[in-house]
Amino acid sequence: MLDVEADLEIEARHRQRPMLDELGFAKDDLRQVREPTEFELEGARIDAEDPRGIISPIAEFDGNIGLVIGAGGGSLTLTDAVRKHGGRPANYAAIGGNPSVDKARRLTKLVLTKPGVDKIAVMSNVVSNTRADLVARGVIKGITELGFEPADKILIFRVPGAWEADAAKILEKYGVEYCDRTVSISEAARRAVEKVG
Amino acid sequence: MAVIVHEDFQFIVQGITGREALNFTRECLQYGSKIIGGVTPGKGGREVYGVPVYDTVREITEKERVDGTVITVPLAFAPDAAYEAIDAGIKEIIIITEGIPRKDASAIVEYAELHGARMIGPNCLGIIVPDVCRFGSLGGPAVDCRKAFKPGVVGVMSRSGGMTTEICNALTLSGLGVSTAISIGGDPVIGSTYADLIPLFEADEDTKAVVVYSEPGGTAEAELARWTQENNSRLPIVAFVAGRFMDEMPGMSFGHAGTVVNKKVDSPADKMRRMREAGISVAEEIGDIPNLVRERIGN
Numbered sequence: 448m449l450d451v452e453a454d455l456e457i458e459a460r461h462r463q464r465p466m467l468d469e470l471g472f473a474k475d476d477l478r479q480v481r482e483p484t485e486f487e488l489e490g491a492r493i494d495a496e497d498p499r500g501i502i503s504p505i506a507e508f509d510g511n512i513g514l515v516i517g518a519g520g521g522s523l524t525l526t527d528a529v530r531k532h533g534g535r536p537a538n539y540a541a542i543g544g545n546p547s548v549d550k551a552r553r554l555t556k557l558v559l560t561k562p563g564v565d566k567i568a569v570m571s572n573v574v575s576n577t578r579a580d581l582v583a584r585g586v587i588k589g590i591t592e593l594g595f596e597p598a599d600k601i602l603i604f605r606v607p608g609a610w611e612a613d614a615a616k617i618l619e620k621y622g623v624e625y626c627d628r629t630v631s632i633s634e635a636a637r638r639a640v641e642k643v644g
Numbered sequence: 645m646a647v648i649v650h651e652d653f654q655f656i657v658q659g660i661t662g663r664e665a666l667n668f669t670r671e672c673l674q675y676g677s678k679i680i681g682g683v684t685p686g687k688g689g690r691e692v693y694g695v696p697v698y699d700t701v702r703e704i705t706e707k708e709r710v711d712g713t714v715i716t717v718p719l720a721f722a723p724d725a726a727y728e729a730i731d732a733g734i735k736e737i738i739i740i741t742e743g744i745p746r747k748d749a750s751a752i753v754e755y756a757e758l759h760g761a762r763m764i765g766p767n768c769l770g771i772i773v774p775d776v777c778r779f780g781s782l783g784g785p786a787v788d789c790r791k792a793f794k795p796g797v798v799g800v801m802s803r804s805g806g807m808t809t810e811i812c813n814a815l816t817l818s819g820l821g822v823s824t825a826i827s828i829g830g831d832p833v834i835g836s837t838y839a840d841l842i843p844l845f846e847a848d849e850d851t852k853a854v855v856v857y858s859e860p861g862g863t864a865e866a867e868l869a870r871w872t873q874e875n876n877s878r879l880p881i882v883a884f885v886a887g888r889f890m891d892e893m894p895g896m897s898f899g900h901a902g903t904v905v906n907k908k909v910d911s912p913a914d915k916m917r918r919m920r921e922a923g924i925s926v927a928e929e930i931g932d933i934p935n936l937v938r939e940r941i942g943n
Contacts (some may be wrong), residue, residue, distance in 0.1 A: 458901060459745035480895035504898055519830060519900050520804025523859060523886035524930050530889055531929060539898060541804075571790055572810035575784025608792075608809070609784055628792075628813055633931030 486538070486561060493553045500546025500577065502554045510535025512602070512643055513558035513567035515551070515586060517542030521572030521632070526635035529568070535644065537564045545577045551585020552592070559593060559600060567604050568639035573628055574608035582606050583614040587621055597624040602642045606634040646773040647763070647799065647824035647844045647851070648736060649712070653777050654678040655736070656710055658701065658725045659717035660692050664740075668714075668781035669693055675778045675786040680708055683725075693770035701732040712736035712778050713771060719743050722766065726752045730759045735923035737835070738780045739765035743901070749833040756835060763835025767900065769805035769827040772812075783809050783828050796821015797843040798937055799879075801838050802857035803830050803864075803900065807886070811857055811933060823850040830900025832861065838868040853937050856883040856924075858915060860890045861902045865915040869922035879942055881924045882933055885912040 460467060490505025502517075512534050516525045522541040529536050529631070538558055542551070558567055569586050571577070583604065590597045604618055607628035618625045624642075626635055645790040659665050660682025670693050672679055679695050684808045688699035689852050698704055701713070713729045715722060715738065719843045720803040729737055737756060744752075756763040764770065770780015774793040782805060783789035792813040792889040798820050802808040813820045826841060828834055838856055854937050858865050864886070872881060890898060897904040916926045926938045 454906070456746055458743050459747065462745070462829045480893075506896070506898070518804075518806040519903075520802070520807035520857065520859060520886055521810065523804075523890075523898060523903070524807065524810075524884075527886060527888045528930065536889075541898070572804075572806040574806065575782075575788055575809055607813075609788055624853065629817060631814060631931030633929040643679075 486557070489557055490540070490554070493550065493557065496549055497550050500542070500544040500550060502540055502542050502546055502550055504541060505537065506539035507561075508536050508555060510536055510537045510613050511563050511565065512531045512639065513537050513561065513564040514540055515542070515555055515558055515567050515569045516540055517571040517577060518574070519543060524572070524632055525636060528633050529640060531633070532640040534636065534640035537561055542571060542582065543577060545581065546585070548581050548585040548588065551582050552589040555586045555589030556593060559590065566600055566643055568602045568636070569604045569606060570632070570635050570639070571606040572632065574606060576609065578610040579606040580610040580613035580617060583617045587617065602639040603635055605630060605632070645848050645850050646776055647771075647826070647841070647848050649773055649777040649779045650773055651676070651776055653779065654680045655712035655714060655779055656680060656701070656704055657682045658713055658715045658729065660684055660695065660697055661687050661690070662716060663869070664781070665716045666692060669695060669760060671781070671784065671789070672778050673864050675789055677778050680704065680710065691846065694863060701728045701734070703735065705732040710734050712738065712779055714738045714740060716740040723748045723752055726763070727755060730756055730761050734783045736779070737761055737763045738768065738770045739763065739835070740768065740770065740781060742764035742767040744831070746833045753833065753835050761917060764826065765829040765834060767831040768829035768834070769808065771827070772822070772825045774822050780827070782825065793825065794821045795823070797823055797850065797941070798856070798917045799823050799848065799851040799854040800825040801828055801841055801854065802826070803828060803859050803902070804857060807857045811855055814931070814934055814936070815855070818938070820934060820937055823848060830859070830902055832902040837864040839864070839871040842868065842871055842879070846877055851879065853880045853882065853941050855933055855937065856881060858885045859900065859903045860887045860905045860912050861910045863909055866909055866918050869918040869924065872922040872924060880937070882927060882936045882940060883919050883924050883928055884927045884933060885915050888912040
């Protein structure tokens with residue numbers, strides 16, 4: 448039986464600290480409807496340890512396509528698009544606010560080492576603040592550190608917008624399949640799903 | 645014609661010496677926008693890319709006509725910055741600042757309404773009328789902005805700033821182009837919803853159709869559906885609802901602060917049903933939007 452349902456607004460939590468302390472809510476307790484998984488906790492740690500840009504919310508799903516995606520609305524749209532074309536996302540991420548190369552690197556390693564994940568799709572809406580070249584460098588660094596070839600692990604790279612020409616140069620060097628803004632989010636997701644088979 | 649802004653639209657930036665504000669002030673100036681002043685308390689007398697900085701909003705409004713303001717100040721000061729702008733008589737207010745608690749946002753919305761001011765946001769990126777004026781930080785560097793936003797016939801309203809650019813880019817590539825694009829903000833309480841803004845597009849002769857990007861959470865889509873049913877609108881509307889996967893995860897929050905499914909009306913499925921019943925075309929895929937617009941305007 449449900450006696451009470453309360454909606455705790457994250458943005459106003461600092462005003463209700465005494466009450467939340469009394470109720471036993473820790474400062475970082477977001478009280479989602481289920482306990483966070485180890486994967487999600489590690490994602491949150493990566494985000495918290497470097498203030499440059501964001502990669503969260505990170506969520507774990509049970510699929511096989513690793514998603515290194517952004518931004519707020521883009522990630523929602525991309526996750527739907529992958530599912531629409533029959534793909535099974537392994538996770539949710541939301542890159543935004545121009546994350547550092549290191550943050551993109553750590554996110555890539557987290558996703559690619561998740562059990563059941565063999566390949567990742569790196570996709571976003573047209574970016575205006577986040578730099579596409581920094582994302583490309585971080586992702587490639589993460590993959591090579593794990594001892595893999597970027598071209599084998601990246602299904603598709605679609606991060607058009609700011610610094611896209613520099614990103615293209617890096618991706619070409621590693622032979623990674625990438626597409627520009629003339630390829631829609633739907634089409635990029637379709638290609639990723641098709642490749643993973 | 646255009647929506648909200650126009651060729652002679654002149655605005656100010658509150659919080660102009662902040663890092664983000666410095667960037668978009670430069671970008672707006674490069675895009676051709678008229679920024680006539682900035683405000684940062686304690687930094688009056690300085691200049692930012694040739695734009696004079698003042699301590700208060702009133703110092704500018706007493707001297708010159710100010711059509712609008714872009715507020716991008718630290719969270720704790722955002723409500724006061726908005727009240728200061730409204731008190732100084734500014735009628736078009738964009739709040740970029742993210743993370744304002746609902747209670748504060750509601751109070752600002754109420755205050756703006758009482759004083760006849762229009763508020764866009766919070767947690768939004770602002771407005772672009774391609775090649776005419778950029779009011780806010782939408783679209784990034786001027787060169788990227790010109791790539792993604794070309795003048796045309798489609799009005800765009802979006803709860804996501806990034807998806808505003810994504811959709812405008814697709815409309816530009818398809819040759820339809822954009823009349824006015826508005827990033828309305830991703831928070832649960834915002835100053836102007838789709839239903840508040842759609843009459844402006846209805847009155848704009850450049851706009852032949854409107855595209856709406858929406859997400860789980862809130863009643864804005866239901867209100868737009870009601871507006872469409874109650875008004876004999878000339879405008880075809882094409883909508884896209886992202887986050888359909890969230891229908892299977894009630895109570896989980898993703899993306900923007902307003903993006904959560906608690907009640908039936910919050911869910912993408914319910915939003916899509918209501919909008920379809922009202923005659924709005926709902927795109928199954930984001931990539932379908934330009935063709936749906938073409939079908940609806942018979943072009």
